[in-house]
Amino acid sequence: MKKKDIIEFEVDKMEFGGTTVSQLGNREIHMKGGISGQKVKAAVKKVRSGKADVKMLEILEKSTLETQTPCKHFNECGGCTILSIPYEKQLEIKEKQVMDLFLKQDLFGFQFQGIQGSPQDKLYRNKMEYTFGDEVKDGPLTVGLHKKGRHIDILTVDGCFLVDQDFVKVLTSTANYFNEKELPYYRGINHKGYLRNLVVRKGVNTNELMVNIVTSSQIDFDMTEYKEMLLELDLEADLVSILHTINDGLADAVQCDELRILHGRDYINEELLGLKFTISPFSFFQTNTKGAEMLYTMAREFVGDHSDKVVFDLYSGTGTIGQVMAGAAKKVYGIELIEEAVVAANNNAKLNNLNNCEFIAGDVTKTVKNLKEKPDLIIVDPPRPGVHKDAIRDIAGFNSNEIIYISCNPKTLVLDLVEFKNYGYEVEKVKCMDMFPNTPHVETVVKIVKK
Structure with missing residues (x-):
């Protein structure tokens, strides 16, 4: 076995953190992802004495553990890697x-x-941080999550099982709105472009919603129409905060150079075990x-x-x-x-x-x-x-x-x-x-x- 070889094997053991260990002949195979019992095709990345690190290329056969029907993005999105396994x-x-x-x-x-x-076990997340991009090079604008194993390709995850319909409505309406405006998304490779992130937060026990659109300062775009579009959405939650964050940082992370309040206030309220908490756009709070x-x-x-x-x-x-x-x-x-x-x-x-x-x-x-x-x-x-x-x-x-x-x-x-x-x-x-x-x-x- 040598670097760049293509191999096929059955996944043996899942370890904590989403990695797997399998035995192939006298060599221990380490791989990111995979479910015990899956048959996979993988490329060899690194070979050591008695060990090899590989990258999964394709699932050839499902595991017998996979009896749940996953969302339509499963195995494309890098999020819920064990969604196909029953919760128990x-x-x-x-x-x-x-x-x-x-x-x-x-x-x-x-x-x-x-x-x-x-x-x-579904619809439990109170925060999602989406990224602007495209699913294929020079394709239509997408807003969502990174494809599995990809740093660039972005999926508009409108069928995600982890969030409720308010998140989906904000996500899809934002994607449609900015597609029509034909504004460029921010590319980390050359630090050019405008649209960077969409962050949605919800107070689960207070039913308050925050939408934060994150852009660079490279284009002067009036967000009034976007704000009005969001306010007209048929949402279950009370949309109390619409924000526009200017971020010119080079890192692929949401940070704030300037915060503009488009509607309401710059925080939402949440309650936990009888206590009250105000959550700002950048506060840590359990998801x-x-x-x-x-x-x-x-x-x-x-x-x-x-x-x-x-x-x-x-x-x-x-x-x-x-x-x-x-x-x-x-x-x-x-x-x-x-x-x-x-x-x-x-x-x-x-x-x-x-x-x-x-x-x-x-x-x-x-x-x-x-x-x-x-x-x-x-x-x-x-x-x-x-x-x-x-x-x-x-x-x-x-x-x-x-x-x-x-x-x-x-x-x-x-x-x-x-x-x-x-x-x-x-x-x-x-x-x-x-x-x-x-x-x-x-x-x-x-x-x-x-x-």
Whole structure:
């Protein structure tokens, strides 16, 4: 076997994060994507001793696991890679994948409480970030998601199962409107063009909708007609915010050089477990609202009685979990790197009349050392790369009896738990929460205790 060879094989094992491992002769085949039991054709990208990395080219035969009817974009869109598997089976697969990661790191002896399914396995997303482009070179304008394995081709995903009809109506009407205007989309390869992104956000429990059209400043286009078109749509939600964001950044990410309010206000309201939150166009908020309520309830149950305790909420984002814990706590300190998120967290705490919450802007690794008060309980909810080793050292240095670790990436979670073990912490409880049905991702809540 050598680079660029075309091979055919049956997928053996799905690993967490959407990768698969198969055995072909005496060689272990690693591939992004795939479902156990599928027969696939793939191109060899890299060959190592006893291993090979390949890229899937074609599914030759479906797996016997694939008994669900997926959306019309399945296997073209890069989103819901396991949509064809029944939801209960998806949960079994994710549960086993997480347990395998724990066992691989010799983490035993804890109470494993299984996996909690999402209240909705479809129509659950409260935010979608779409990209302008075309599906084929020089084809008509499209607005949607990237094709699987492609950096350029964009599908208008009007049959997506993850969002409700309000998202679909905004998406398709936007695509039709700007097709008629014949405005160029922004091309990252030469940084020329105008239309960049369409971001739609919804307050699931408040029924408020935000539409944010993101462009460069290269064309001076009057968005009044576009705004009026959106306001005339027959939507279930209340369209309270229409925004125009100017973004001239070179990165392929939504950032704001200038924000123009076309209609209403620059935020939507949401409610979570009896608390109120204002969500700006760039705020982080869990994309599965009903799932988030279950996730934070799960974390609160792991904590148990925390009355009169000092709580550290690290990587606190907009302060959601800290405020959920604040009702019974003596004091909650939150640390978050992104200043806008900290401002939002403090504003949300005021909105909820929580006088015992203080959110601080700073790098957890550095800021945590400067906190004078000692915590009775620490909550960590880090981004995908996990907790820096220096931060683990400092967090462990507080000698808190309990730490609740909420993870969106069990691969880095288990590595961090091994580090915490070196400082005398043992895993007591683990439970998974499926926040992202039909995708390879899952959240995990862990309680570790000082021995």
